[in-house]
Amino acid sequence: IVLTQPPGTLSLSPGERASLSCRASQSVSSSDLAWYQQKPGQAPRLLIYGASSRATGIADRFSGSGSGTDFTLTISRLEPEDFAVYYCQYRETFGQGTKVEIK
């Protein structure tokens, strides 16, 4: 299974809504789809598991949705600390990541 995360970079302003896409090359189980955030020089941090469940301590502006081959991570209002790279993951496979940068 290949996970594709278009586009490679999203340029947005603080306060805007971000919708990040993750597309699987074939239908996958939603229960095994997760999202991570990574900032420069830091380890990845689990945001969403089971496609839509927030991990412990994750702000409610982060939400996940989708099924089959199309999944979305939504950040309702971007805070300054949300500018980072986001990866989707299905079992042992990671997408290539989407960088959310300040416009």
Place this chain on the structure above:
Amino acid sequence: EVQVVESGGGLVQPGGSLTLSCAASGFTFSTCWMSWVRQAPGKGLEWVAEIKEDGSVKYYVDSVKGRFTISRDNAENSLYLQMSSLRAEDTAVYYCARVVVTPTFHFDYWGQGRLVTVSS
């Protein structure tokens, strides 16, 4: 507090060997799958290997099969990655991560990572 802390790493020549260690605390290590994930400089995340709670089952990405060995010592709450026949393309930050396999599959706690550089 759950913590996983890697140690080891550094500079090694092509064809050389190196072992990474990961010390776990704050959870019952012997009941958890564990994994190694790596990230080449400026690149994305790549799963490398994982090991079952009791060490009886191990999986590897194709590119490291026969060269890397994942192991664990539940008495010491420690995870290891023995790397041999190292290549330039193995250069990366290596992360130790706890794996949740049921009812959903994800990596919930990550170490800070250790850099392995393969270069002459």
